[in-house]
Amino acid sequence: MVPFSILDLSPIIEGGTVAQSLENSRRLAQEAEAHGYKRFWLAEHHGMRGIASAATSLVIQHVAAGTERIRVGSGGIMLPNHSPLVIAEQFGTLAALFPDRIDLGLGRAPGTDMRTAQALRRNLDSAANNFPQDVVELMQLMGTASPEQKVVAIPGAGSNVPVWLLGSSHYSAHLAGMLGLPFAFASHFAPDMLLTALEIYRDRFEPSQYLDKPHVMVxxxxxxxxxxxxxxxxxxxxxxxxxxxxxxxxxxxxxxxxxxxxxxxxxxxxxxxxxxxxxxxxxxxxxxxxxxxxxxxxxxxxxxxxxxxxxxxxxxxxxxxxxxxxxxxxx
Known part of the structure; x- marks a missing residue:
């Protein structure tokens, strides 16, 4: 059986409030858990009047605290908006609170308009260009810290939170294959490159300590x-x-x-x-x-x-x- 999961943006409906939206996300996750869904992911967006999941790590904590078994994670954290150390600390904390239930899906888009992205990232070009290095740095920070390591994420080190790469083009397909990570394609809003991206990912996949064969979510x-x-x-x-x-x-x-x-x-x-x-x-x-x-x-x-x-x-x-x-x- 192919597992089903839920992607939620904590929608703020016309006439509704942020508080209602966040409570609805928790209710939705509880319903998904009761009916055997595998994951409940929340997406990072900023400056959107209809989306309440901007502080994604906090919403993950809210949802995870209201459920017992379902995996809860990000679909995704837009990593160029953040330092890898901060995300390692946040998700290391989540993993300590909810052992073996946290996923970390990563994307490279800003998740907003360019003006808001500028307020988030300050330097848009360098943030996007550093994405592969930031992914590797983040995974290292969540892995086992070596004795000579100068910067250690606490919490975070040793948490080994599962990392997914998210994409709507060929870029993350190449990177996920090269790093041996699971790959989630955003075909719900970006259909054009779906099949070619999956082909690239499967063809370029290199087995890793994280995954021994390609694993695709659509x-x-x-x-x-x-x-x-x-x-x-x-x-x-x-x-x-x-x-x-x-x-x-x-x-x-x-x-x-x-x-x-x-x-x-x-x-x-x-x-x-x-x-x-x-x-x-x-x-x-x-x-x-x-x-x-x-x-x-x-x-x-x-x-x-x-x-x-x-x-x-x-x-x-x-x-x-x-x-x-x-x-x-x-x-």
């Missing part, structure tokens, strides 16, 4: 409901959100609408549908079919689902329906 947007029509309705929240992002007017996560036609132009519709081409949206039969086709296409080892659903009860139901689809496919 992402999809998902909304499941009792009927295809209901799921399509729920998914209009994500479609509106993408349109607003493309227009440069992002905001709180919008309520669903009965008809998207007044909310996008024809070119915007084509663009959004292309971007979300791998989305799994529908009733039970349709989502089983879509998942089967996507896993056959990618030959992935794991599937991670982002569920951008406005109503919390409908989001929880979607988690349950995806778990039922997983179990039916495994039977």
């Amino acid at each position: 992402g999809v947007m998902g909304a499941a409901a009792d009927t295809d029509a209901e799921a399509d309705y729920l998914f209009t929240s994500m479609q509106q959100s993408f349109v607003r992002l493309r227009r440069g007017t992002p905001g709180a996560f919008p309520a669903p609408v009965d008809d998207m036609d007044p909310h996008w132009s024809e070119n915007e519709r084509i663009n959004v549908e292309h971007t979300l081409q791998y989305a799994v949206v529908g009733g039970p039969e349709k989502i089983r079919r879509r998942i089967t086709d996507f896993l056959a296409l990618t030959r992935a080892d794991e599937l991670i689902v982002s569920m951008p659903v406005y109503d919390m009860e409908a989001r929880l139901k979607s988690v349950r329906l995806f778990a039922e689809a997983r179990d039916a496919l495994a039977a």
